[in-house]
Amino acid sequence: MTYLRPNFRHPELPKNALGYTRQYYEGRLSTLCAGCGHDSISGAIIQACFEMAIEPHRLAKLSGIGCSSKTPTYFLANSHGFNSVHGRMPSVATGANLANRDLIYLGVSGDGDTASIGMGQFVHAVRRNLNITYIVMNNGCYGLTKGQDSATADKGSINKTGVANQFQTIDLAGLAMELGATFVGRSFSGDKEQLIPMIKAALVHEGFAFIDVLSPCVTFNNNTGSTKSYDYVRDHIEATAAVDYVPVKTEITAQYAEGTNKMIRMHDGSLVELHKLAPGWDPLDRGLAYSRLNESRAKGEILTGIIYMEPQSRDLHYMLDTDTRPLNTLNEADLCPGQEALEVINSENR
């Protein structure tokens, strides 16, 4: 970890559409181990929000407990943050989202937080298609308590003490698919090229946008025999497609070979452009995506990229038919029926 960070910034650092530099999107100094994959993901979040010119106060960042859940302190210092209880971020995010549908919600969790203690809440947030970008920083182990296997550790993966994991792994991307998630992506903390546009696409997706990011634990799970080490992940990665995120007002200029790219229009009018790497790939076909994911797993590949997305997805507010105004802006006149209505109720009970 770095204890010192120079305050000096070049006066001509690039600014985004809001006039903010990238620095404005940073957080406090990370206290995670040097080389932790999580810090790279924080960097990708900062870069994505900077490039998208998100107003920091229009985004709320939420997390559970664990190394991963500490990271919201290390990005977007000008956003409200909520470091909740272990495995319970999805419910807090649900309440927050119901209170104000106009903010962007970014949830950060870990493999222990999501696949073990918080499995129930994760599953139900997916079911409700809560409008949130939900990033799991997945390192296959419990870092803060010194390296115990987590439920996403692959069967046979060897941990730092030399013991092979005997239990079935929980593949969170596969689970999200099974549960009907409307956006499922997987990436690698070391692949910013892929991760940054994927986060952007997730942030504009209406509904539950899930990103499973393999993020090696340098201290407890980066040894030979671990399937979540930097070396292993790099050797086994299999990308579905390269992703480009095109904001609403930008003219599309990039050119790709015909037949290999797919443009997906999001709710806000922006475009997600996928450049297919794998033949027969269609991220809009849940069945195909699911079987491709399973095939890769059987072959020992780590399939990355946007695995599936449903551009026409509608979120929890749509299902509940809530007012278009954020509920937290409604006042007495909107909410309190008054004495007259109460007198009617009184008379109904006589």
Next chain:
Amino acid sequence: MQQLSSINDLVIRFANVNGTGSASANNLFAKSIFRMGIPVTPKNIFPSNIQGLPTWYEVRVSDKGYLGRRNGIDIMVCVNPQSMKNDVESVRPGGYFMYDSSRPLAKQYLRDDIHYIGIPMIRICQALFPQPRQQQLLKNVVYVGALTALLDIEVDVVKTLISEEFRKKEKLIPLNFQALEAGIDYVHKHYQYPLGLRLERRNKVGNWIMIDGNSACALGAIYAGATVAAWYPITPSTSVVDAFTKYAKRLRTDPVTGKKKYAIVQAEDELAAMGVVIGAMWNGARSFTATSGPGVSLMNEFIGLAYFAEIPAVLIDVQRGGPSTGMPTRTQQSDILLAAYASHGDTKHPLLFPASPKECFEMTAEAFDLAERMQTPVMVMTDLDLGMNDHLSPPFEWDDSKQFDRGKVLNAEDLEKVKEFGRYLDVDGDGIPYRTIPGTHPTKGSFFTRGSSKDEYARYTEEGEAYKRNMDRLLKKWETIKDLVPGPEISGTGNSKEGLLFFGTSAYAALEATDRLGTAGVKVDTLRLKAFPFNAAVRDFIEQHERVYVVEQNRDAQMRSLLMIELGIDPKKLISILNYDGFPITAGLIVNGILKFHPEVQAIVGNGQQAGPGDATVNRKL
């Protein structure tokens, strides 16, 4: 044989089979009495079952307006063979046992000290209605008809209620009338009527209403502007959210857009329900959950978070019999200590104790103001008796000029003015800091919320001094809270050496007991707790009396413990009167508890528990 005789003073119990349509007939009976202007209190005694098991409905009629439960059943209407043996035994000597005489009563059910009234309910229905389901449902109306004749209930009142009930299914009205009249006719032909126990029109309920506490809590949440409700189904709190759903649909649907000005989430469990509430409140929307003891157990971790991170939350705890699954369909006040100190570490939480539907309405609404003012979870401690039974209640009132108290929330304008914002800075010296809602200001007022220790500026810290400063400020806030929560209701002359302290649904029985004792020459002053933490008036009351009886509906005298812990009261001074068999407490039990300390009076009055029916008997014995 003894003949019971009284006007507007009786207890009648209906023994039914769950799921046979008896509930609406029984309600019809109770409501008829209410419409005759006579104070009445019905109670469901039901199993944790949907169909097939015994269920009872007990109605107490009291000319004097005593609305608590009373021991001693004067009339048993038994339409359930399963429970008949116990039902026969439970009738007090001289009482009446009404049964379906379509088949003869087995000898084992015969007692020589009670009266039997056989009404061939099913046979009457078989003659009148072709369909078996109709026969089963209308059998219940036949016994209401029989009781109408026997107790001298006004037929027009019953018919009006039937017409109102089936306003939307008009075809059913004549069928119900037929069944009602058949019951009346049968009594007219075969029995002397009315009985010595009978009813007479009064004007004693005024403009009062009859409603269950759970509906009242739901209305309180509607009026307080709650927009997010999160819950997990659990008896006996489910009907809070059912009622909220019903009223919200009616009162909170935008007439122009048809959009809902509320959101209800049936969560995956109580943990999540509380998480939703905290998330919504953190983000500036009023939110609540309703649950019972087992749910509060699960919500403990989140309650601790809300306490420490200082996030408002409203929780309605409709208490039931514990521990564990306990007696899920019976009443108790046994979550007091659980709620007061919920969660690990040093925590304490404000509690409110409503004693009537009107207070359920008002205190639920007030809970939102308090929670936001104090930035902490507030729990409304009601119980199954109050929540699921209809109670007579003063009508609900709302002051239309009332503004919600959103507490110390800084808006964008405020943030421009303040020199520095520290989420946990004690600016006003009352221990309550200022908060901001996400999305308020582009550059000012953001902070990080967490359950771990932090300094005044919401920065994570493991520094002992900073942690202690924060914990001490929370204690200072607790002192402030003592004067924000409602004070107790005290009555009596103040000259008595004895005090009677109670809360929640024990109030009905306690006030009746006080009257009975007063007649016997035992004067006690009373204090009804309305909230925790206790303010100075509670301490003063206890100090002013030599002995204070503490009435509560749990085994371990939890409120007494709380008084001892929080006020440092000498245990010897606090005498427990406890009721924990799952039935609502009776005045008799309280009278007995107090008379133990008055042997001279006990010798005259006898056992208060068996002193029914009501005060008439007590008076006579005196």
